[in-house]
Amino acid sequence: MSAVVTGLAVTAPNGLDTEEFWASTLAGANAIAPISRFDAAGYPVRLGAEVRGFDPAEHLPGRLLPQTDRMTQFALAATGGALADADVDPDRFGAYDMGVVTAGAAGGFEFGQRELAALWSSGPEHVSVYQSFAWFYAVNTGQISIRHDMRGPTGVVVTEQAGGLDAIAQARRRLRRGTPLMVTGGMDAPLCPWGIAAQIPNGRLSHRDDPERAYLPFDTDATGYVVGEGGAILILEDAGHARDRGAPHVYGEIAGYCATFDPRDGSSRLGAAMTGALADAGLTPAEVDVVFADASGVAELDRAEATAITGLFGPHGVPVTAPKTMIGRLLSGGAPVDVATALLAIRDSVIPPTVNVSRPVPDYALDLVREPRITRLTNALIVARGYHGFNAAVVVRAVR
Known part of the structure; x- marks a missing residue:
């Protein structure tokens, strides 16, 4: 049994969809810039890589907008794109034939920060009921599975930057155990005051203000990293299942x-x-x-x-x-x-x-x-x- 990737979708600071991202990447387009999502003037870190131009209303029904953090909106939009890329209509699959494993790290920090600010300033009656789950690092897996009626194996992996690979590997394991199709990947949106403040103590963030000199791995002038937001969602299938259903393309195998x-x-x-x-x-x-x-x-x-x-x-x-x-x-x-x-x-x-x-x-x-x-x-x-x-x-x- 081999696990193959039949669909993918990227939501990144240099591209709202896969082909835009890929063209920008080959062109060497630097998306690191001053943070605009909040006033970072008082922080030691003032640069980030933001996903710009993303309108969740173009991808999600209105009822989901007040329920979801930015990272979950990214994840749901990318899942829709990945399923379309793989020519997968969930309605044509058995609900238990599809599973979801994603990675999480920051969770819905922006949503949580907003609601806790409401709690402190106005009282508990002003806190959204959706705060009970929108902040949670596992929420992307839950929202994807609910939206597409995917009742097969689900899970979330929390190992920070390594988590995306661990989630993909877990999805491959589920294919080997008989689930025909898995949605996997990871998505984060930590560019908010809480998200940045949580990382400053690790001492690894670059404090430079020049976007072209802030993040320089393997360089003699390296001083740390820059935080970005976004991620990718992949559709993994057993190779035989992909062939039998006539998947339009196979990008490669998770070998x-x-x-x-x-x-x-x-x-x-x-x-x-x-x-x-x-x-x-x-x-x-x-x-x-x-x-x-x-x-x-x-x-x-x-x-x-x-x-x-x-x-x-x-x-x-x-x-x-x-x-x-x-x-x-x-x-x-x-x-x-x-x-x-x-x-x-x-x-x-x-x-x-x-x-x-x-x-x-x-x-x-x-x-x-x-x-x-x-x-x-x-x-x-x-x-x-x-x-x-x-x-x-x-x-x-x-x-x-």
Whole structure:
């Protein structure tokens, strides 16, 4: 049994849909800019990567708008796009033949902040009844399953940036246990005062005000990361099921996965996750055509990742890219966007660039792709790390 991706939809700071995102990514369009969703003048972090121009009323019925946080509106819109891309009409499936597993990190912070402000300023009678669930990190899974009557296996994974890969892997497990179709991915919208304040204490956010110099993974001038919002939703199916129903296209196979956890001594188990994912896919390092890096932008973490990559592939042994330099780190949405980007790269035989990194650290010995590189791609390795030591790696493979 192989798990294949038959539909995908990206909602990102540089594109409201998949093809707009992909064109912007290949063009190297930087979506990092001053935060406009709230007044960030008094915060040490004033840059973010916002999804601009998104109107939830264009994607959702009016009754859902007051019930949902921005991240859930993104997730519902992207799910509709992914189902359409896969030519899946849920009404033609049995309700128990479809399941949902998503990743969550920040949860509905903006919704929760607004309602708690109402509680403190006006009293409990002014708090929306929807506060009971709209803030919850599992709400995207629930709202997707309700909207499309998907009563099969459901779940949510909370491992920060690594969560999107963990959710995809969990969806693959459910396919192996007999569910024909799974909706998976991740979405976050942490660009609100609470969302930013929750991350400032980790000491990893860039405090720079220049959008082109704020997020520079693997660069000698790296000072941290920039927060973004958005993510991606994917439709996973058993390959035989996709073939039998006449799926219009298959982007690729989720061929391998492994997760590890860093011990308390500060050492990294990221290399073990990468090795495990290749073993699960039945690949040698020589068969990997590109690595989509986690790219934290924190010098210590960048060095650990570079060491893991060169330890597995050798110095300059594999092309490495981090298109997230255009959109920031999207928490649970970041890794699904990388998976979608890898699948589009395989489709179009081009490695997208890592922008703004002008002075890569020589000692890292990475073949960092800084301009679009035309090349035939078959196997891509996607790497992600979550705060507090979560590591995950996924291999996607072309289905030709």
